[in-house]
Structures are given as structure tokens and as C-alpha cells.
Amino acid sequence: MYRKIENSPRMTRNQVSEEYPDKYILMQRDNRDTFDPTGIALYVGDDYDELFSLQVDLPVRLGVVIEGINISGRLTLGDLVVNG
Secondary structure (H helix, E strand, O other): OEEEOOOOOEEEHHHHHHHOOOOEEEEEEOOOOOOOOEEEEEEEEOOHHHHHHHHHHOOOOOEEEEEOHHHHOOOOHHHOOOOO
16 A cells, blocks of 8 residues: 655655655655665555556656665565574
8 A cells, every 4th residue: 555745855765764664665766876866755655566566657757666764674584594
């Protein structure tokens, strides 16, 4: 499920990740900067694939889906490495 962010604030990638720590965010970048791009936060949601599809369907020029800081720190069973 996703929702449109009202007043679409202009932020850096890091600011967006901190503002919505447990969500995925669809952002329209101002340019192709990949280190810490600046842009407009458009939508926030719970599912990466859903926001990526939205980016393609609209289409959002220079769009990127960003993970909140709490999401990028989560481990899944696939990320678990056992040293034995």
C-alpha cells in the first residue's frame, strides 16, 4: 500500500531515508547524482516492488525508490552467513 506525500518536500536521499525510516519512498531526483541525490519525495509505501511499478507506470523522470534507514538494516534469512 502506498500514499502520495503531500506538499512533496525537496530533500536529499539521506534526509528522505531518515524522515520515513520504516518505509520505501519514491523520489524524483533533480539530476543523475548517485551519491546523495536531491529531489522531491513523491510517494511512500510498504512495498518496494509496488513503488517501482508506480515509477514505471507514471513514468517518473529520474525516479528512484529509496529504503528507509530501518529497512536497509534488516536482515533476512538469505542475508545470514554462518561461519563454520
